[in-house]
Amino acid sequence: MTLLPSNKALVPFVSVDHMMQLINHTGLTQMMIGLCEYIENDFKRWELFDKTPRVASHSAEGVIELMPTSDGEVYGFKYVNGHPKNTKDGLQTVTAFGLLADVTTGYPVLLSEMTLLTALRTAATSAMAAKFLAPKGATTMAMIGNGAQSEFQSLAMQAICGITHVRLYDIDPLATEKAAAHLAAAGLEITTCKTAQDAIEGAEIITTCTADKQNATILTDNMVGSGVHINAIGGDCPGKTELHRDILLRSDIFVEFPPQTRIEGEIQQLTDDHPVQELWNVISGQTLGRRSDSQITLFDSVGFAIEDFSALRYIRDLIDGTAFFTPLDMLADPDDPRDLYGMLQRAK
Numbered sequence: 263m264t265l266l267p268s269n270k271a272l273v274p275f276v277s278v279d280h281m282m283q284l285i286n287h288t289g290l291t292q293m294m295i296g297l298c299e300y301i302e303n304d305f306k307r308w309e310l311f312d313k314t315p316r317v318a319s320h321s322a323e324g325v326i327e328l329m330p331t332s333d334g335e336v337y338g339f340k341y342v343n344g345h346p347k348n349t350k351d352g353l354q355t356v357t358a359f360g361l362l363a364d365v366t367t368g369y370p371v372l373l374s375e376m377t378l379l380t381a382l383r384t385a386a387t388s389a390m391a392a393k394f395l396a397p398k399g400a401t402t403m404a405m406i407g408n409g410a411q412s413e414f415q416s417l418a419m420q421a422i423c424g425i426t427h428v429r430l431y432d433i434d435p436l437a438t439e440k441a442a443a444h445l446a447a448a449g450l451e452i453t454t455c456k457t458a459q460d461a462i463e464g465a466e467i468i469t470t471c472t473a474d475k476q477n478a479t480i481l482t483d484n485m486v487g488s489g490v491h492i493n494a495i496g497g498d499c500p501g502k503t504e505l506h507r508d509i510l511l512r513s514d515i516f517v518e519f520p521p522q523t524r525i526e527g528e529i530q531q532l533t534d535d536h537p538v539q540e541l542w543n544v545i546s547g548q549t550l551g552r553r554s555d556s557q558i559t560l561f562d563s564v565g566f567a568i569e570d571f572s573a574l575r576y577i578r579d580l581i582d583g584t585a586f587f588t589p590l591d592m593l594a595d596p597d598d599p600r601d602l603y604g605m606l607q608r609a610k
């Protein structure tokens with residue numbers, strides 16, 4: 263929180279423009295590494311967080327969700343939508359903003375755009391999972407779905423897991439062309455593919471990040487060989503999945519928060535007692551991630567509130583002492599805290 267000379271409490275607000283300046287100033291690779299560290303640290307102290315499946319409001323076109331959590335000292339939430347048909351009207355599928363607050367006073371300490379930040383945190387979380395689950399020495403990733411998230415997913419894998427080659431596929435060739443141009447400029451070897459089957463050829467890591475409000479089958483069982491790691495990012499709502507059920511039955515499945523993933527993830531296709539492992543157990547060293555070369559590991563990602571909390575914490579620390587925010591007058595601050603009415607009268 264920033265204080266004006268009058269001691270008026272102002273809340274730092276990171277706009278989309280400031281976020282872009284901050285990312286370009288810090289460097290995207292550095293941001294991915296920093297975010298991954300913050301997320302890893304919070305996954306290691308997973309048990310002390312308040313955890314609840316996100317609160318979702320569904321419509322025919324998409325979903326609007328609130329994602330709250332707290333570590334007892336700081337509270338955070340994100341507002342996020344998912345509307346796959348939006349891009350047809352020139353709108354984003356996913357937009358978001360989020361807030362951090364001090365638990366002691368309940369006062370907000372940061373308000374931030376989170377559309378860009380969600381792309382970064384989702385990518386950093388995928389790369390963190392792959393660091394623990396993917397085959398050692400993996401160099402090639404298939405990136406299926408080349409929309410807004412795709413470059414971030416690929417660059418996080420480059421920065422954190424050492425991927426050097428990305429094989430791109432999207433049903434829309436223009437999306438693939440766009441991602442190919444961006445990623446080649448970032449120093450990755452790029453292969454554009456005509457089918458999903460072609461894209462996964464020789465890939466040790468397969469990332470699916472498509473948007474369609476249906477039970478899609480981006481990968482069928484016969485396409486997936488032994489030993490690969492799959493990041494399933496796009497299936498994140500009831501009735502919105504990407505993988506054939508048979509792939510799930512052959513995989514060791516890792517999830518963020520099981521009560522939320524059972525509602526929203528690929529595992530909504532399985533019975534509620536189907537065994538899954540919690541990713542935080544692997545990150546904190548309590549269980550082993552990959553145990554053999556032939557194992558198929560699957561990160562059934564839906565995005566959990568703690569990742570957004572970590573991302574907001576990272577931004578709060580990063581903007582300290584910089585000009586990459588606007589102080590926002592969003593807290594009523596009467597001289598006498600019980601005289602809100604008097605403050606209104608004096609403003610006339």
Ligand code: NAD
Nearest residue numbers: 355384407409410411432433437471472473496563564565
């Ligand atoms: P986007 O609309 O920008 O891109 C999605 C791409 O998928 C489009 O280019 C589209 O042509 C392509 N696509 C659709 N069906 C396909 C198919 N059958 N095969 C190949 N490509 C196909 O969306 P985005 O912002 O990149 O988000 C992608 C998905 O990731 C969304 O479903 C979103 O809800 C999800 N998401 C998940 C998380 C998480 O934490 N797990 C976070 C953010 C977004």
